[in-house]
Amino acid sequence: QSVLTQPPSVSAAPGQKVTISCSGSNSNIETYYVSWYQQLPGTAPKLLIYENYMRPSGSPDRFSGSKSGTSATLVITGLQAGDEADYYCGTWDGSLSAHVFGTGTKVTVL
Amino acid sequence: QLQLQESGPRLVEPSETLSLTCTVSGGSIDNNNFYWAWVRQPPGKGLEWIGSVSQTVSPHYSPPLKSRATISEDAPNYQFSLKLASVTAADTAVYYCARHSHHSGYFNWGQGTLVTVSS
Numbered sequence: 001q002s003v004l005t006q007p008p009s010v011s012a013a014p015g016q017k018v019t020i021s022c023s024g025s026n027s028n029i030e031t032y033y034v035s036w037y038q039q040l041p042g043t044a045p046k047l048l049i050y051e052n053y054m055r056p057s058g059s060p061d062r063f064s065g066s067k068s069g070t071s072a073t074l075v076i077t078g079l080q081a082g083d084e085a086d087y088y089c090g091t092w093d094g095s096l097s098a099h100v101f102g103t104g105t106k107v108t109v110l
Numbered sequence: 111q112l113q114l115q116e117s118g119p120r121l122v123e124p125s126e127t128l129s130l131t132c133t134v135s136g137g138s139i140d141n142n143n144f145y146w147a148w149v150r151q152p153p154g155k156g157l158e159w160i161g162s163v164s165q166t167v168s169p170h171y172s173p174p175l176k177s178r179a180t181i182s183e184d185a186p187n188y189q190f191s192l193k194l195a196s197v198t199a200a201d202t203a204v205y206y207c208a209r210h211s212h213h214s215g216y217f218n219w220g221q222g223t224l225v226t227v228s229s
Contacts, residue, residue, distance in 0.1 A: 037216070045157065047217055050211075050217070090216070
């Protein structure tokens with residue numbers, strides 16, 4: 001049972017925007033950095049966003065992250081067929097003394 | 111470009127110990143700025159952190175797995191390893207090794223290896 005809750009699925013047409021939420025608490029998201037990961041089918045996760053909104057080298061600027069209070073958000077603009085994947089948020093939980101990941105969101109391009 | 115590669119038995123019998131090794135290439139594992147971790151993903155399910163190790167702090171583990179997991183470094187051989195004792199079918203998963211900064215993000219991942227617990 002994850003302490004970070006994400007919607008199971010979101011969908012939109014090519015070129016549109018999707019928003020993925022990650023809901024936590026004051027022991028995790030509110031206090032620590034949030035990162036986001038993209039997992040294409042059959043592959044390892046890949047870092048998209050770190051430290052709430054920073055993009056690593058190679059991460060397209062169509063992906064953006066933000067955080068407010070106990071929630072974080074990943075926004076994908078200009079949706080492409082290649083964006084179909086599972087997306088996970090992650091952070092540290094100070095109460096659990098553990099890294100935690102969200103429940104995951106499947107993005108479908110209609 | 112840092113690369114990580116998991117290796118080890120793909121099939122483990124119940125009650126035995128799962129042992130995996132991660133070999134790092136393209137960089138050193140004795141960099142004080144990074145941690146080396148194991149993350150697993152049961153088939154069709156989400157990601158679960160197992161534990162992390164670094165040069166500067168003792169290994170730390172996910173509370174539910176702490177009694178069964180051991181992670182250690184072998185810096186001269188550019189490797190770190192996972193041992194998970196007393197496995198059951200619930201430990202069947204794809205196991206990933208990864209590198210992360212303190213609380214910043216998991217920057218590098220191995221390709222993952224599916225380990226099945228079955229007799």
